[in-house]
Amino acid sequence: MVHKNDISKQLEDLTALYEITKQLASSKELSECLESTMFILSEIKGMENGTVSIVNPLTGNLEIEVAHGISAAGKKRGKYRIGEGITGRVVATGEPIIVPHIAEEPLFLNRTGARENVKKQKRSFLCVPIKDGQNIIGALSVDIIYKNGITEQANTDLQFLTVLSSIIAQTVVRVQKVNRETEELYSENLKLKRELSEKNKINDIIGNSSKMQEVYEMIHRVVDSNATVLLRGESGTGKTLVAKALHYNGKRKSAPFIVVNCSALPETLLESELFGHEKGSFTGANELKIGRFEQAEGGTLFLDEIGEISHSVQVKLLNVVQERKFQRLGSTNLIECDVRLVAATNRDLEKAVAEKNFREDLYYRLNVFPVYMPPLRERRTDILLLAEFFLEKYSKENNKKIIRISTTAIDMLIQYHWPGNVRELQNCIERAVLICDGDTIKSIHLPPTLQTAGNSSREKPLSLSVAVENFEKELIVEGLKRNNGNQTKTAKDLDTSLRIINYKIHQYNIDPKKFKI
Template sequence: MNTNKQLPVTEQENELKNLSCLYEITKHLASASNLQDCLEKVVATLAAEKGMENGTVTIVNPTTGELEIEVAHNITAEARRRGRYKLGEGITGKVVATGEPILVPQIGDEPLFLNRTRTRGDERKKKASFLCVPIKVDGQSIGALSIDREYPDGFGSQSENDLRFLTVVSGLIAQTVQRVQKVNEEKEALRQENSKLRRELSARNRIEEIIGNSSRMQEVFDMVHRVADSGATVLLRGESGTGKTLVAKALHYNSGRRNGPFVVVNCSALPETLLESELFGHEKGAFTGANSRKKGRFEVAKGGTLFLDEIGEISPAVQVKLLGVIQERTFQRLGGSEILKADIRLVAATNRDLEKAVQEGHFREDLYYRLNVFPVYLPPLRERRTDILLLAEYFLDKYARENNKVIRRISTSAIDLLIQYHWPGNVRELQNCMERAVLICDGETIKSIHLPPTLQSAETVNSDKPLSLATAVENFERELIIDALKKCKGNQTRAAKYLDTSLRIINYKIHNYRIDPKQFKTR
């Protein structure tokens, strides 16, 4: 005879439903990577499997200390925004504050039920029961899980069973919150570590003499470090003033030939006859005026690096001889018969379109391929705008020290002009611009009036007429406020005192000019 107590059929069905529902909820929580998504699935499962409507998960906002609805089933976004409670306020606030679950037999009869979401206005919903249980992590209530449910047979043991069931679910949610938080913390730690490693790598890759943190310049630094130790010929491409000479020096001083000479030849500055003699040298009597033997740059650069700037300007005759030197690694002085070894690392540079010059027959194709072993493209300044302010401040410091001036900063209006300008002369033009500004500046700040007229043209400032008096005054006032916020590290009270005005006026002006004081705070 079987003496085991048999559960009533309805209770068995309820237990099976509970197990089925828990299984689905556990699946959602186990695979959770985004907490909000999985919580939405949990409350949707409660509605589908258990008939628990308006499922809501409310979490304590650590910043405000208020309870805010994280997810809600069958509740609009507007209703969710209204569902805010302080700890101890309403049923939900009381559950989180005390850490104890609460059962409300009928929503409409409970004075503590605030209905902030305004979703229980009709009579049917007022007769529904409200069940709310705390979500605890390490014994601390971090939120609450609540549902509405109608009990056709009256409020009784079924509601108690549901409350216990929701307590189990809230425990599972709490475990998931801990797990997801830990994963997110680990991800954030990895992100910070990755960011730190990137900064360290960037610092290692950075070349001291070259200023720039933009992604385009990071690519240049990376290319320089990759090829520096090899003996490969490097061809530097880029507009005039982009810093090709600095990169050539970096290639030399980061290579194994750093202890040898770094010899520069500007190929566009010399006529053909003199260039050939300059490169290869000559013997006494080789031509009229050759009164003694002279070493060429290939010979002078022995053991080091020879930098041929503006290589695209050399004549066809010199191109032929240069090709022979690159191929054979030997050369002869003009008028001489001795074969000399070219023990050099060759770096060339040009701002010309060599491919077009080859097509037009102005540049030898075979020489082009000999030079273009490892091309490095230097971006124009207009394509690395994030470096403009960095360069401007570097040149400001350099020329202020050279001219014994105390100039501490560049005004916001001047920065705007520097950033907006298209810089056809690239870094060299910016350098000249900042030197001029330092020379004519009599105060501690470089202002827009100290910059060349070319930067203040209609093309730069997008204006067809001069500023009105009101606009000019507004710009000046805005600059004063920004200057004060910078000095006071974003503290508006101190900025108001610095400007000898009231905090109310400063706040009004900051709002009016759309200034964000947070960006001036020290981190």
């Protein structure tokens, strides 16, 4: 005859297993699902100090992966050699162990310090191995108080824990496999990105973001062509660098590269500057002047701020673009020219055409191969890369040994909206280098406009989960910096396991190699 109490215990076990299986099956993070498991054991089964210890593949020792009811300091102390103490013996033999009374067991080491006052309690300790086939990968242990002393119930609980350990083993193997596959995919992704970056790399242009990869691809497509290129984008996005890249990476690199800022000169001077003039062609023309089109013969002429030129200059420029011929001011002779034309503007030329401020025919002649330069706020992954480049540059120029940028300063740089784009970032880092007296750029060294970046660039506050992720990432990055990128030391420093650190590093796309000195 089955006793009602036995039925109640069986229902309790089934409920616990059901809830635990749900947690283990749904979670992708080992520590998270194991912590839930230990909590359920405590709430439903009344088992205390639940601990899962896993064999560290690097050291070969047992280390606590999760611990319910044990302090962080205690968890950190909970390390055992295989065969050492009760837990070490369970892993060494592969057999479960029941300790009827912890206080009377000399092999019980209490390394975690969680059972200091157990002499008066009838506290028992149950420990079972966690097996992957024949391979023992760890141990599951709990404390439990049997009011009537050790009875048949202890064996039933041991059987329950054995079943649970097999489920945990499957979860550990599954998560480890997923982590390995994720790591392989992550490594392969980094490899492909490096290959793509090397393939598309353009001298003097910094950036690995997807937006910049598109720019590199466009440059490579047109670099050896004679087609006119129109660079579009806000001021400070690097249009001049792209114009230089088009010239110095192309077939005209041995010929001149001539730059004309169309907005810096008045109409009369700009015309003379572009096409030259004959002696005596106007008051003050005391000698022959060779224009920029002639100076750029065989090479590239870069017309910056093309949207600012007057209608009369637009007409003459159109003739040059169409016919590849021009006349000096005061001359009737046509001069042929072989020049690659690159133009740039931050104006909305389509709007200017619609408003009759820019000739439509010239617009279509210039807009043969447009290249859009993204603003810095659209390529935030490049901000730190650019900042570090400028940091190194200005540190050398000013004979300073500034080696890094603090996490808080990095956050401010990333959050700021950068209306002045790369040029503003460059000035910002140069200023920071000049006023920094230590080896680290801190938030106080950044301009006042960045000090309120967190408030001005975000419409609503961060959610709790995102704020926690940001804080967690900052802790890990700072830990890696303190330990020169060593993940094992970082895990110890942050009072967590190497497995969790490895998982978080991949989750947040952190590259530990960047922090090696």
